[in-house]
Amino acid sequence: MSRLGGRLIRHPKKSWPRAKRGLSSILSSLIVTAVTLSLAGALLGAFWGRVYNSESVLQQSDHLYDEQLQTRLEIVGFGNTTSSYYLFNYGASNVTVTQVAIGNRIVRGNWEIPPGTMVELSKLVGDRKVDGRLIVIANDLIFTSQT
Numbered sequence: 001m002s003r004l005g006g007r008l009i010r011h012p013k014k015s016w017p018r019a020k021r022g023l024s025s026i027l028s029s030l031i032v033t034a035v036t037l038s039l040a041g042a043l044l045g046a047f048w049g050r051v052y053n054s055e056s057v058l059q060q061s062d063h064l065y066d067e068q069l070q071t072r073l074e075i076v077g078f079g080n081t082t083s084s085y086y087l088f089n090y091g092a093s094n095v096t097v098t099q100v101a102i103g104n105r106i107v108r109g110n111w112e113i114p115p116g117t118m119v120e121l122s123k124l125v126g127d128r129k130v131d132g133r134l135i136v137i138a139n140d141l142i143f144t145s146q147t
Helices: 025-069
Strands: 002-004 007-009 073-077 085-089 095-102 105-113 117-120 134-138 141-144
Touching: 073 134, 073 141, 085 095, 085 134, 105 117
Parallel strands: none
Antiparallel strands: 002 007, 073 085, 085 117, 095 105, 095 134, 134 141
């Protein structure tokens, strides 16, 4: 207590008591180092996971590209119906036809054509009239007729 102009004034108690013991600087350095290393390990694991995954995607893409390079398909036709059009696989591997567009109609399916085979188009999509160009999607490639 102290006097101010003849009156007693109370001093408020300190709200922040002093710590009797502090954390040593060595221990705090060890804690910071442990946290840093654990975060670095997690980030490194995520990085290597992405790198490994991207290599896998590139290998799949390379395999698909090789398959597309080996795809050899010719549309041979001389009339205006699907019974006069043929799909000729002159490549060394199977061709999988997934869609055939005839005029404004699209026929979806999953037809295999072995190497060295000529297949009548009407056996795949039925007998239909051909108005304009034929579009065939096989092995994720687009093939069109010349007419």
